[in-house]
Amino acid sequence: MDLIQKFFKKDRLALSRLISLVENHDISSLEILSQIHNKTGHAFIIGITGPPGSGKSTLINELLKHILKAGKSAGIVAADPSSPFSGGSILGDRIRMQDHVMNDKVYVRSVSTRGTQGGLSRSTFDAIQLLDAFGFDFIILETVGVGQNEVDIIKYADSTLLVLVPESGDSIQTMKAGVMEIANIFIINKSDRPGSHSLRKSLMEIGHEKNIPVLMTEASRGEGIEELWNYLNQEKEKFKKTDPKKIKKQRYEETAKILVTEFEKLILKKAHNPFKKIFEEVENQKLNPYEAAQKIIKKLSV
Amino acid sequence: MDLIQKFFKKDRLALSRLISLVENHDISSLEILSQIHNKTGHAFIIGITGPPGSGKSTLINELLKHILKAGKSAGIVAADPSSPFSGGSILGDRIRMQDHVMNDKVYVRSVSTRGTQGGLSRSTFDAIQLLDAFGFDFIILETVGVGQNEVDIIKYADSTLLVLVPESGDSIQTMKAGVMEIANIFIINKSDRPGSHSLRKSLMEIGHEKNIPVLMTEASRGEGIEELWNYLNQEKEKFKKTDPKKIKKQRYEETAKILVTEFEKLILKKAHNPFKKIFEEVENQKLNPYEAAQKIIKKLSV
Numbered sequence: 217m218d219l220i221q222k223f224f225k226k227d228r229l230a231l232s233r234l235i236s237l238v239e240n241h242d243i244s245s246l247e248i249l250s251q252i253h254n255k256t257g258h259a260f261i262i263g264i265t266g267p268p269g270s271g272k273s274t275l276i277n278e279l280l281k282h283i284l285k286a287g288k289s290a291g292i293v294a295a296d297p298s299s300p301f302s303g304g305s306i307l308g309d310r311i312r313m314q315d316h317v318m319n320d321k322v323y324v325r326s327v328s329t330r331g332t333q334g335g336l337s338r339s340t341f342d343a344i345q346l347l348d349a350f351g352f353d354f355i356i357l358e359t360v361g362v363g364q365n366e367v368d369i370i371k372y373a374d375s376t377l378l379v380l381v382p383e384s385g386d387s388i389q390t391m392k393a394g395v396m397e398i399a400n401i402f403i404i405n406k407s408d409r410p411g412s413h414s415l416r417k418s419l420m421e422i423g424h425e426k427n428i429p430v431l432m433t434e435a436s437r438g439e440g441i442e443e444l445w446n447y448l449n450q451e452k453e454k455f456k457k458t459d460p461k462k463i464k465k466q467r468y469e470e471t472a473k474i475l476v477t478e479f480e481k482l483i484l485k486k487a488h489n490p491f492k493k494i495f496e497e498v499e500n501q502k503l504n505p506y507e508a509a510q511k512i513i514k515k516l517s518v
Numbered sequence: 519m520d521l522i523q524k525f526f527k528k529d530r531l532a533l534s535r536l537i538s539l540v541e542n543h544d545i546s547s548l549e550i551l552s553q554i555h556n557k558t559g560h561a562f563i564i565g566i567t568g569p570p571g572s573g574k575s576t577l578i579n580e581l582l583k584h585i586l587k588a589g590k591s592a593g594i595v596a597a598d599p600s601s602p603f604s605g606g607s608i609l610g611d612r613i614r615m616q617d618h619v620m621n622d623k624v625y626v627r628s629v630s631t632r633g634t635q636g637g638l639s640r641s642t643f644d645a646i647q648l649l650d651a652f653g654f655d656f657i658i659l660e661t662v663g664v665g666q667n668e669v670d671i672i673k674y675a676d677s678t679l680l681v682l683v684p685e686s687g688d689s690i691q692t693m694k695a696g697v698m699e700i701a702n703i704f705i706i707n708k709s710d711r712p713g714s715h716s717l718r719k720s721l722m723e724i725g726h727e728k729n730i731p732v733l734m735t736e737a738s739r740g741e742g743i744e745e746l747w748n749y750l751n752q753e754k755e756k757f758k759k760t761d762p763k764k765i766k767k768q769r770y771e772e773t774a775k776i777l778v779t780e781f782e783k784l785i786l787k788k789a790h791n792p793f794k795k796i797f798e799e800v801e802n803q804k805l806n807p808y809e810a811a812q813k814i815i816k817k818l819s820v
Binding site: 246247249250253254464467468470471472474475476478479480482483484486488490491495498499501504505506507508509510512513516517518 | 774
């Protein structure tokens with residue numbers, strides 16, 4: 217495949233086209249992802265999550281400066297529909313990304329959050345695989361921190377930053393069940409605003425048990441970014457030392473995830489459904505859906 | 519099974535125990551749901567979604583009064599962790615539910631939103647099946663209106679109410695991609711507060727194309743509830759006239775959903791995984807996850 221050869225030669229257009237193919241679940245998806253798979257596993261994946269308006273994009277912009285200064289590269293995946301990174305107009309005026317855009321060390325991609333059902337999680341995962349194989353040192357994943365799907369996505373990150381603002385205090389309760397539990401570091405951005413110290417106190421209590429650090433930043437002025445950068449580098453060092461058991465587990469789970477999505481695709485289209493006859497019995501009220509599922513699972517288990 | 523016999527005799531304790539068994543994915547789950555399935559399909563399912571603090575619970579409380587006055591019964595499923603219906607203390611002081619609790623026409627159940635991954639959606643679905651088969655006329659499903667999982671859940675509703683407050687104006691943008699798109703009616707609760715008219719205008723614009731009505735309520739004073747009740751009754755009438763094609767499609771999709779969850783369970787436990795050998799090849803780096811998935815799908819397709 218010509219496109220994959222170009223991809224391996226660091227052709228960014230080929231990268232973009234491959235992400236699109238994979239995102240649209242083109243029939244060649246599995247083939248593409250399979251061919252690039254042995255190049256993956258080198259990027260450090262940073263998840264950045266938090267409510268709209270918390271300044272995630274500005275923070276990413278500031279982080280990029282450090283990444284570039286260190287001679288490293290970064291791919292950004294924006295799964296936040298309200299992010300300036302998302303949508304057609306990749307970069308808003310608000311952020312000073314123009315310096316980086318032309319730079320071949322930075323690549324920005326938004327993933328659609330519309331009409332997906334578990335599919336978002338898989339699309340994002342696939343996009344990350346491609347960026348990883350392309351050779352980016354860092355992959356930055358930007359999401360809005362609410363809902364289960366978000367939590368599913370952020371699980372792909374090696375380190376997850378939850379970005380809040382002093383006004384977020386009230387919504388912590390709602391977030392608690394979700395993203396709060398998988399964050400590795402809490403960031404209070406726009407920390408010059410009133411309320412930052414009481415939020416800091418609450419966050420330190422919440423993060424106490426799991427030893428989650430709380431960092432105060434003012435991304436728009438670059439405050440606190442150096443500390444964040446140092447933190448991420450430390451995490452990156454730890455991340456390298458993965459044990460073979462963990463890798464095995466990871467490969468098992470990755471296979472299970474991919475297989476479940478493919479299985480769902482297979483049965484959702486009646487024409488391809490290998491259990492079509494059993495499904496028809498359900499349609500004709502000869503079996504109920506649970507009997508049918510049981511019957512099929514039994515068949516598979518033999 | 520003794521428990522199922524008791525369930526059919528309208529034993530509420532049996533109902534509760536069956537919901538728990540099914541929620542914990544007890545091995546008997548499929549068997550239970552299969553046995554009760556032909557009693558389902560009669561309840562009218564109302565989805566009530568909206569941010570915490572929008573007054574969903576108060577609204578539900580007011581709706582219950584109408585339901586009981588009409589001699590009907592209701593099962594409430596609370597999937598909103600911040601709801602007074604949720605958690606151990608089923609009912610808070612804030613709401614005047616005490617009148618109804620002892621009433622055998624009302625049943626309240628909260629479903630856990632912790633640590634699930636797609637599983638919440640399935641647990642909620644199963645709980646609804648049980649309440650439906652038990653004979654409740656209405657099932658009220660209360661969720662926080664954010665995230666994909668929420669959207670997945672609310673799809674089970676026959677009619678979905680999005681409850682907002684005048685202050686919600688700002689968050690509409692974020693919600694847009696999700697719950698906004700599947701709401702059947704917009705409700706502005708606490709409509710005595712400033713901002714309700716401008717929110718009404720925005721909502722009417724958003725709902726214009728799909729003909730979504732906008733209703734103003736003050737649930738705490740019972741204002742607007744009569745109108746809501748009338749609206750729901752009209753919807754209920756429409757709902758009765760379902761065509762056989764739609765039912766077939768629904769049964770197909772229901773089977774697919776159940777099968778996918780069961781398939782995932784089957785492969786996630788290595789001991790039961792019928793494709794264990796292929797998974798081991800992945801663990802031992804002889805295949806990559808995509809090759810393995812392809813291989814298994816090909817096997818299934820034969």
